[in-house]
Amino acid sequence: MITITINGHSKTFPAALDIAALLAQEGYAGMTVAVARNGTFVPKAKQSQTAVQNGDTIDIVAPMQGG
């Protein structure tokens, strides 16, 4: 069992998983989003090879209005 922080909210998963699986499981499939793990950018091409580990902080961002 691992506990991670996704966009500021703590969440527990039964088993280790990679970032691509995490995105699918959390409902982000097909959406325009980018991901950082522990403050470091994880490119799309590396999401399925990047494991999420216990205690990780994951940020999932999308386009928003800006000045």
Next chain:
Amino acid sequence: MQIFDQTLHARLFLGTAQYPSPEILQRAIEAARPGLITVSLRRESAAGHGQKFWDLIKNTGIPVLPNTAGCHSAAEAVTTAQMAREIFETDWIKLEVIGDDYMLQPDPFGLIDAAEKLNALGFTVFPYMTEDLVLAQRLVDAGCKILMPWGAPIGSGRGLNNPYALKLLRQRFPQQIMVVDAGLGAPSHAAAAMELGYDAVLVNTAVAKAGDPVAMARGFAQAVAAGRAGYEAGIIAPQDNATPSTPLIDRPFWHQAKGG
């Protein structure tokens, strides 16, 4: 105007935040016809609120400039820029590293650190900066070909707080693309920046928070075009004495009525 390999069709850059509704944002974009649109990133919920906004922007066909708003360190700005590059499919990044939350004043030291890293990573950096001459030189040394000094603090609507320094910067960096970013309130502020020879201005709050954002968007577009036309035409030097605009030679009664 040309920025490297990309042609921008106007010298007004428009921000997309704080409009009363997405529909008014869209109409303001149509009215302003900006050369560039600024966008940002936020944490996305699975509800996907950002996706509709992105569709709206994509449909305008206008190139986007993502920003690193809210970043307080070079490390945060670099990660944000990398995420923005993947999402918006552009190497262009408006670099914001904030050093003071009350004034939203750029942190010059963090800015240089981040600019060096981002230039090394292949980004085209648009640094949001104070109007400091030495900071500008350091950013150019770090590889920046574009400089974006503030007119005044973000959202303040004060216009050009330090036109003397802005004029000096323009003169000292003739090769750089220079944009006045932030703090403008009225179309006349944009015209004034363009008359100084700036290549473009970036406006958000002045349009979004106007009584009629769509009309204000149009007003800013006209002011930018007018200011640029004035700069290109060559503005006369001010002088203290009057010079008659109407030729007075051979004018009837000229000086005949003296004393009468």
